[in-house]
Amino acid sequence: MQQLLDTAENIRTMEIRGAGRIAEAASAALRDYVLNIKVTNIKDFNKKVDEAASILIQTRPTAVSLPNAVQLTKRHTATEVSEAREEILRNADKFLEQAGQALEKMGEIGAKRIRDGDVIMTHCNSHAALSVITTAFEQGKDISVIATESRPRRQGLITIKELNDHGIPTTLIVDSAVRYCMKDVDTVIVGADAITINGALVNKVGTSQLALAANEARKNLLCAAETFKFSPKTIHGDLIDIEERSPEEVIDTEVLAGMPNVKVKNPAFDITPAEYIDMIITEVGAFPPQMAYTIIKEHLGWEFTKMG
Ligand code: RUB
Incomplete structure (x- = not known):
């Protein structure tokens, strides 16, 4: 969690800034966070993901790229923690790749x-x-x-x-x-x-x-x-x-x-x-x-x- 809190603080203080960069940092922070969630029950897992998501989203209120990136990263349809984790990791990697390509395009x-x-x-x-x-x-x-x-x-x-x-x-x-x-x-x-x-x-x-x-x-x-x-x-x-x-x-x-x-x-x-x-x-x-x-x-x- 400390790493995610650090990213949130860096976004809030504008060390990480610009709507695109904020979105990428939030998606990556959520990905790294879910890797370390220890719970085995999917309900508890989802609760933790939601808490982390809301910490990230609250850092800067205007850039809509932030909630959009968090939403694209955290959504999953899994009923098991391991599957949900996998899905979120895939979502984050996809978002980060697409964000890079979008800039070029x-x-x-x-x-x-x-x-x-x-x-x-x-x-x-x-x-x-x-x-x-x-x-x-x-x-x-x-x-x-x-x-x-x-x-x-x-x-x-x-x-x-x-x-x-x-x-x-x-x-x-x-x-x-x-x-x-x-x-x-x-x-x-x-x-x-x-x-x-x-x-x-x-x-x-x-x-x-x-x-x-x-x-x-x-x-x-x-x-x-x-x-x-x-x-x-x-x-x-x-x-x-x-x-x-x-x-x-x-x-x-x-x-x-x-x-x-x-x-x-x-x-x-x-x-x-x-x-x-x-x-x-x-x-x-x-x-x-x-x-x-x-x-x-x-x-x-x-x-x-x-x-x-
Ligand atoms: C930065 C700003 C940028 C947009 C788009 O504001 O207004 O024009 O965020 O940036 P701040 P990008 O410095 O307060 O974050 O194209 O890099 O996403």
Whole structure:
């Protein structure tokens, strides 16, 4: 259990971050945990798996990839502990393999939307969006990137390091320079923490500002997201919880303590309505956001809609 608790803590503190990586870490943690469950009764086994699953799911509330990955990993139809364990191990291995392949596939599919000479703007640090950008570059397209800093955690610095390592010409900007710089941009590409049934995109706070600026300047906005980032529970009208993180990420605690009339609001994500999104690049194809319902139905299945 300690190992699983460590993974949960690493997700909570964002040592492991990005919706895809969180999902993979949770699936692997559950796999390793079931290997060491000692009970012989299937009811007790299921109870332990459910407890572990809920610890993982509670670490970060917004990325739907997390409950989806946990659900895909833990589901089994076995009546014996040994069979259930085997099934969960197989599920985890399959999920991890497919997640790796999805990243590659999104790169191939998304790169078709990038033209030679394009200037691409991206926000935060998305492995899915970077897969599209680096694939286009490796295909020989002469592209460059404008990357936002992404306050307060500055994940943009991870992005520029990766782009630099690929040899891709990159410009770092502060988040408030997005609208000013949009005139130089051809395409915006971002990742996703969740996509709802109505095609709305939940991603790093500031994404909706990029979308507004792109829309105003008539530039395309693409989102790269694996099918496991679509949210089945939104079929029932449930909303995605927007994670509020600690004020310490924004301002020094002592400085804040000296200003009793000031409070800090630190939402980690925001919501971009479907009408601002041109295309969602998944591992199974590029779709308009209005196709979210079909993706959920065909690639996640109705059983998922029962999830909390
Ligand atoms: C990261 C973020 C990313 C998505 C997609 O937020 O908003 O755009 O998670 O990432 P945080 P990926 O840093 O708070 O986790 O494409 O890597 O899954």
